Amino acid sequence: MVKDAVNTAKLLFVFAIAMFGFGYALVPLYDVFCEVVGINGKTGQISESTAIAGEIDTNRLVTVEFDTNVNTALPWSFKAEQYKKQVHPGEIAEMMFVAHNTSDRAIVGRAVPSVAPAQASLFFNKTECFCFTEQVLEPGERKEMPVKFVVDAELPDKITMMTLSYTFFEVPEAERVETASKNRIIDNNKS
């Protein structure tokens, strides 16, 4: 009786530890889920050749707005050259963003993207973005960073406007070394 009870307890302990692991497994699962449904800034990335091969819908224009933010802890200024741009779905468009390090030290920054409304983000693809990698700015350096993007021609008609938003954060010292393995957003956008 007692021996059976100990065995039951052992099994349950294993179950409890597995659930602890499950809590951690939710972290990558969450990213995968967000990417599949295209929320949380996990927009798609496609190669330039696939983007060119796609059809262009010249019958309609979609307005893409650009929103730029800098985390308060980061002494940078960060702006898009224009606040918005009209594009045909399927056409490759480009927008220049400018970051300026106003401090007297070199800083590594990372931009976290997001697209609103969420329904639109599934149809928003980037071929080139400064958010795919970390950006290093020397003291006082000003850097122009292009973003190339395509709004999918499959975009539902009811969506006529979308916003691409970036927030720049300083990358903590501890995380800079193995960027590729540590930065989950970059990993997701590459896949």
Added chain:
Amino acid sequence: MSEAVIHDDHHDHDHKPTGIGRWLFSTNHKDIGTMYMVFALIMFFIGGAMALVIRAELFQPGLQYVDPQFFNSMTTVHALVMIFGAVMPAGVGLANWMIPIMIGAPDMAMPRMNNMSFWILPFAFTLLLSTFFMQGGAPAGGWTMYPPLVLQLGDALPFLIFAVHFLGVSSIMGAINIIATVFNMRAPGMTFMRLPLFVWTWIITAFLLIASMPVLAGAVTMLLTDAYFGTSFFNAAGGGDPVLFQHIFWFFGHPEVYILVLPSFGIISQIIPTFSRKPLFGYASMVYATAAIAFLSFFVWAHHMFTVGMPLTGELFFMYATMSIAVPTGVKIFNWMATMWRGSMTFETPMLFSIGVLFMFSIGGFTGVMMGITPVDFQYHDTYFIVAHFHYVLVPGIIYGIFAGVYYWLPKWTGNMYDEKLGKLHFWTSTISVNVLFFPMHFLGLAGMPRRIPDYNVQFTDWNQVASVGGFAFGLSQLILVWVVIKCVRGGEKATDQVWEGAHGLEWTLSSPPPFHSFTTPPQVTDATAHS
């Protein structure tokens, strides 16, 4: 109240240790159950005192007695103390006391682990409550510990996190012990479908605990490493996402709701048949409904976070999943009503509290369905409406269930009948005041008063004053409970073995109070001696 007096009239042939060592090193399920209950009662009053600070501050608009930071600590720690210190230990205490004598086992399967899971609790709460004396104050970011706010906590952060770890370890060990006991130590003839419903609800609760508490432990561990070890699980700068915390937290948080409520459902499933003098209506459907509630509880978590910006399909899924839980819950409510139907009912205190659960848990259940409707939730989210909702579920729902159990089994534990007049007084003062306390909060929430705010617009004054009066009346009413328990422990009319005329089951075949070691030779259980 004194722990030592509870058992001072034990039978002479009973071998039992004496002195403080009896409690410190106890491996006896009855003693450990008693310690859990006493601990829960103390925590109930500590958490209650915090609630009264909140109600005093909210009696008038403007800042009266405490500064906003301390007010926020009060709401935060009140919740943690009540959930993890009062309700859960009370449930585990009842399980410890009752499960072995309900299934005909001599004790819990792992008595030493049982001792450990209890003694972790005072330790964990010392950690948590000591934060009031620290630089930066006690946790004040809400009991849900959302980052990034919680990460701004001062020295208290690691104490909060380790307290949650210890509470998790304690309840997981308690849960494992309960399952190991019920699965392996049942008396011959005590088949699963003959188990009293309180035992059934506790098996299911225990599985919920083992499945969800480790997830909470994981979430707070991530907070800890985010704060001190440079990880970025919830830190946007490092590629993380604070909303992820909410998902992990509520993956634990919703099952936690049923961890709190299912034992109370089990208690009233014992009591209503006793005082209706009829077997429980739909025993098997009760078991399946409980299991269904527990299963569904893992697929509804995001109803706590409809406003974070979820895709429409997500909102629809979580809305329908949430509302589907109303079906098995409804099965249980109707079964209890059908049990009372044409029964020879009497209304002793345990029955009054059980009927109170039926009525007032349903109020909380209905407002829960309202909050589960996504577009409606956008209006009620983080207002006093949600405060009214979960307090109806927790106080006249869950805590009333615990009160009912205490009154029901108190004569069995002490060997003396409690004072029925005082018990009824406790019920009626509590019931009137609890409604005066929480019902106006529905109106406040619908009118737009936000929760967790020490000050408010003058238009909310009237209902806040009503609620505060109800709050103090409810708090004072609980002193009657203490009085009843002390009086009953000290003496009174001797209870018979069966105690209640309509009571059936193994625990009523033992003497009142039961011997220190009971069912050392297992009883033979038949349909006639089983519950159901």
